[in-house]
Amino acid sequence: MKPGVGEFRSRQQPITHIAPTRPGMSWLAWLFLMVLRRISKLKMARGLEFIHFAQWQRVRTKKLPRLSPDQPAENFSHDFFMFTTNYNGDWDQYIDTFARVAHIRRGMWWLWRFSQGFPGPIPLRNFKQFIHYQTYSEALYYSAYPAATVRNIAAALEVKRELEAFSAVRPGEETPAAFKKRYLGMVTAIAPNLGSAPGPAPYVIATSQPGGLPAMVTYTRNGKRKRKLALGPLLGRLATGGGGEQTLIAAMSPIEVKPAHAVTKEIASRIAAVNASTSPSPFAMCPMLHMARLLIIDDLRPKLGSRPSASLRTNYLLFVAAIDGRLEDFLDCLYTADPDFAQGVWGRCLGYPEGRDGPVYLRRYIARSLLPVQLPFVGFPGHSALDIRRALRVHSNMLDWMGDVHRTDMSDAELMAAWQGQLAVLLAGDEATR
Amino acid sequence: MSDSAERHDDIQGLLRGFGMRWPYALFVYSAFGDDPEQNQEFLRTLPDALGCVGGPTSVAEVDARRADPGFDSPFNVAFTFRGLSKLGIAPDVLSSFPPEFIQGMRRRAAANRDNGRSAPECWEPPWRDGTVDIWLGVYADTEAVRERQRQRLSEHLAKYGMQVDGFDLPGQLTAGDTPVWLDDPACQPEASQAVEHFGFGDGISDPPVKGLARPGSGVTDVGGKLDEKGRWQPLAAGEFLHGYLDEIGEVPAGPTPTDIGRNGTYLVLRKLSQDVDAFRSYLSERAQRNGMTADELAAKLVGRTRNGVPLVASATADRNDFRYAGDEHGVQCPLGSHLRRTNPRDSLGFQTILVDRHRLLRRGMPYGRLVPRDRKMSDINPLAAGATADESYPGQGLMFLALNVDIRRQFEFVQSQWINFGNDLRQGSDRDPIAGLHNPAHPKNNRIVILTEPAESVVVCSEIPSFVETRGGDYFFLPALHAYAAIAGGHQYQ
Incomplete structure (x- = not known):
């Protein structure tokens, strides 16, 4: 049954x-x-x-x-x-x-x-x-x-893609104001994909x-x-x-x-x-x-x-x-x-x-x-099992960021500094890092 | 076989609702004795004891006597499986009821996510112990009439060796002149608007049922299902009543012989406490942090403003005439908001096809007094402040009543998949910010993501406490009048 x-x-x-x-x-x-x-x-x-x-x-x-x-x-x-x-x-x-x-x-x-x-x-x-x-x-x-549900995976892959594209600009290449503008664009784009999803199996x-x-x-x-x-x-x-x-x-x-x-x-x-x-x-x-x-x-x-x-x-x-x-x-x-x-x-x-x-x-x-x-x-052609697990991890990292750090009242410079400080953790999808 | 409700004189009045005509209710929960014949006699004599004629009040009687000042107190009756089994019904008939009804709400706690402080072991005594056999819903046009009926009912129960094992005194609340807004007085609901304790207009979006609307009542098909041309249509009667075709053109499986089920349905009763203080405090703190007003944030969590205006623009003056097409990302109405979760309308695609089989006819009423914006619950609840139990009973909340023909497919589905899970609306494991039973062990997952409009930023409301908790409840069978008469008359339905 x-x-x-x-x-x-x-x-x-x-x-x-x-x-x-x-x-x-x-x-x-x-x-x-x-x-x-x-x-x-x-x-x-x-x-x-x-x-x-x-x-x-x-x-x-x-x-x-x-x-x-x-x-x-x-x-x-x-x-x-x-x-x-x-x-x-x-x-x-x-x-x-x-x-x-x-x-x-x-x-x-x-x-x-x-x-x-x-x-x-x-x-x-x-x-x-x-x-x-x-x-x-x-x-x-x-x-x-x-x-993970199919929608969890789709959301995680999308968030990972957006984050990687966003992070392609190197630190120091833009002003804090420009950074914040781009940042707000990015979080707005991924917002519909930010429902919390449990990560992959804990082993x-x-x-x-x-x-x-x-x-x-x-x-x-x-x-x-x-x-x-x-x-x-x-x-x-x-x-x-x-x-x-x-x-x-x-x-x-x-x-x-x-x-x-x-x-x-x-x-x-x-x-x-x-x-x-x-x-x-x-x-x-x-x-x-x-x-x-x-x-x-x-x-x-x-x-x-x-x-x-x-x-x-x-x-x-x-x-x-x-x-x-x-x-x-x-x-x-x-x-x-x-x-x-x-x-x-x-x-x-x-x-x-x-x-x-x-x-x-x-x-x-x-x-x-x-x-x-x-x-x-x-369901997800072109995405290996490891890709999917990594994306779920990155998605989970981003949820932590949105819950713990992201605030609408942060100054441009504060936001940029916080982001750069956390970037390595955010994009870490390897399970060994957890 | 039809998909349109017929025989209004055979359907209990709860399907219509007692509304503002009889706004005071007395819910009594009791257990039968061991003698089926005595229990049947109790049922036969009950209408007389309550000053009614024949049996429970029907939809037809509600309609016909709405303007009759002498008709001051209709009543309805429903049974748990435990109760039905004490009425002399043949065992093979009893076993034809669906498993979730037989198991009852207590045993279905896992399916409904009733855990933590909402777990059955924390419920109020009759629900916790699973001793309720019968729900007696008595409605009244004044508090005095309700009190009179309460006395009559107690005497009638005592006459048959039964007692009041538990009771509630819910009633329609209107905003009146009690301020329920937090920082924007323009949000105050109209004085005559029915409201619930969090200060929102209530009872706006019940689905229209084919053949059930009172002729001349002005009830439209808005908020039902969308046909292929995008027009509102009423839902098939078979979604809410046994003996009719449902949304896929089949007669839903019901108890056999079919005569016992025809024109009857299942009543889901839940006593839900509402923590008004926690709700307001959370709103104020989070709104300040995110540069919003508390009432704006409240509207985003609920999906409507306090005075009932949906966040997605209505197509007409009817506040229920809206759909979510064009707001796929939840910019206007968050995907995880209470309204969108409990009735996603066209959010899931394919018009409303994926939603139509999971609708509920809600007939709930709040209990407790409204808490004005500048007061705390303890100011309003005498018992909580140390008064005696006779004065009142504590707390604010909702006696949630939902009618559906398939508890698993309708109520339990909404509860487990849409309120306490978010996958269908792309909300992952996030739960309903208002009605979700949040897990205090994982506060980060008790959240909602809100896009602010115009789409400039994103607000994450995390660590949402459980504003609503389950205090008890059960699944009941609400028989048609003919079935009530047959059961009371000792018909075994073999």
């Missing part, structure tokens, strides 16, 4: 929604998503200002990763349509908005029209029931900036790239070093001018063939231990990670009210993440941060090379587990 109003643990909440596709509609769904990816920048999702990331993908049941000869093929008569997102705010408000704003309603209708049981955005009660029923619970959800993350790791090697699906595997088409990778690129992934790793359940329970316990721990999670040690979630999928639900055409023969671990740059670098970092976690979760899955330590095997294994992402959405 989703947290209710005022009960959310962080300001972000994940939705993982997997619905069966209508008979014969699987390829149409795929085509639709691919066309949409080409022609749409998903402005509607951006305009809502409460979605951080989203991805839509068609999941082919016949192509679910089979990574061990012991693993049977799945025999569903249909494919699935998966929608994963994270948003901030109230669940009902989120769904209400989908249904009530005309062009978003049309968009939703198109996106889910290939799914069985989709009743349309209205009646809202049926739509909510559809969403609820096909939503799967996350075993773990991580965000690099859990307290320090590693900020250097991991070194000394094996070079990137890519593998084919059977694990042979045949040729470099182009992961691009598999990933929700977005080229974003100037700011690097962000990658959305979904990897579904087989855990064990049913009815066995012991390994699944062990993995669930390992994940639960991370959730329960007060120490930073292994994900927090990866500076390029925006968000991640892990789900244990022991079956896929049919349309509400109908009998399943088949059941999953294998339990799966679904891993969804949004990262900066290359997946391989992230996996190296994750493994290095906590090898026991990587080995205890993916290392226990079917097809993971037994007794093999090292990030290269995790990379290889995840690469074989990937599900193609047809339609990715990123």
Whole structure:
């Protein structure tokens, strides 16, 4: 069950929604998503200002990763349509908005029209029931900036940009009067963005790239070093001018063939231990990670009210993440941060090379587990997780300035001196400085 | 099925409001005994005991007898879930009520941000202990009539082994000749204007409900929802009453069988204390620091001047006929002001679509006497000054009453997302400067950013104390008259 109003643990909440596709509609769904990816920048999702990331993908049941000869093929008569997102705010408000704003309603209708049981955005009660029923619970959800909403981040990035532009004029290049005039212009410009936002999570993350790791090697699906595997088409990778690129992934790793359940329970316990721990999670040690979630999928639900055409023969671990740059670098970092976690979760899955330590095997294994992402959405393209965390820190510094120092009755010279005295602190976005 | 309210003779009069015709109120909170049949009999005989006929006063009766001098005291009744469960209603019917109503306001404290000094353990006894079963709202045209009704009600309760577990004596306040401005006498509300204790005109912007307006009353659709052409329209009756279509054209989920809910609604009752001294002192200190008058600053925090004029210009003479388009950055009316938070109108885009499902019909009344500008609360409150409890009861505040058909989607949403959180209006975690329940442990976040007009500077009002605190309250079911009669008649609704 989703947290209710005022009960959310962080300001972000994940939705993982997997619905069966209508008979014969699987390829149409795929085509639709691919066309949409080409022609749409998903402005509607951006305009809502409460979605951080989203991805839509068609999941082919016949192509679910089979990574061990012991693993049977799945025999569903249909494919699935998966929608994963994270948003901030109230669940009902989120769904209400989908249904009530005309062009978003049309968009939703198109996106889910290939799914069985989709009743349309209205009646809202049926739509909510559809969403609820096909939503799967996350075993773990991580965000690099859990307290920040989309609007917090937009405000922080804007304040940081204005502050950096304002600070480009060197001390001594202008008179106190000119400074104050510019200053008032700047604070007036950023005033609508000065709502207080809690900073990023209070732990320090590693900020250097991991070194000394094996070079990137890519593998084919059977694990042979045949040729470099182009992961691009598999990933929700977005080229974003100037700011690097962000990658959305979904990897579904087989855990064990049913009815066995012991390994699944062990993995669930390992994940639960991370959730329960007060120490930073292994994900927090990866500076390029925006968000991640892990789900244990022991079956896929049919349309509400109908009998399943088949059941999953294998339990799966679904891993969804949004990262900066290359997946391989992230996996190296994750493994290095906590090898026991990587080995205890993916290392226990079917097809993971037994007794093999090292990030290269995790990379290889995840690469074989990937599900193609047809339609990715990123709320802040071009801004890395570190950029966002720094901006939130600078924003917080500026709020302190506005609350503690800024006064309308300060003289020009007083104001200029105070500003110059605090400038280094104001622009300090590195967590090590706190 | 219609989205327009019908059967005014079946809807309790609180939906209309008792206004200045019956400006004195007596709210009595009591607990039923253990015998459902005796409790039903109490309800059957209650109207007679209060000098009324049939049942609780309906909207139709309020309208029809408004000019009747003999009709001096209407009354309405509502039940907590605990109360309903003592009236012999079948268990499966009881369990069909929504979870937040079943849990009650005390258990929903986290959702409503009732913490610190507003936490349930600090509430007044009947609310703190969760012992209230029934709300009896008796309205009167004079204080003497109210006193008479209070006596009658006490006797009637005693006759059935019940007692007054708590009471309040709210009433409509008008500014009259009591000065409530701080440093600008021009801000003084008109003498006949209904005001609240911080000295602002009140009751100006309740939403119009389709089919509920009294014919010939002059009530317009202004302040409702905006249609695609930008015209005001009334809100669908289903947002405020069970049994009607709501804003998305559906009949909201309600208790089953539907007959028990039809023409009924939920009443959110909260006793909110107002610290008038702290409010004035904060205004004076911050205004001086920022080169404003205290009344200017007060208007920025509230979103209207004391005499009710909105900071965003009205399109017509109607003080409720305004929208925020053109003031996206809050230069005229701060984005974090009380008015803009509690009803953002078109601030969230898409006309008012993102707001329409979170509206409340407010029927609150202040309690306590107005504090003139040059006096302190202790000068006005005899009990606080050491007088006996019989003379009066202490403090200034508001008996906040809100009617809505979905407590979670409407009242709790406004409380948690708009008043005690600011994301939708780009205010981050900042809270409503007036009604927000501020956290004294994080005073820097208890703030509002104000752009001064013309846009020359920015004023940050930080370390805002909680001017308003919760003293108690609960969620009630306000049944239609037919449901009241059925419950009182022992109908189990199976």
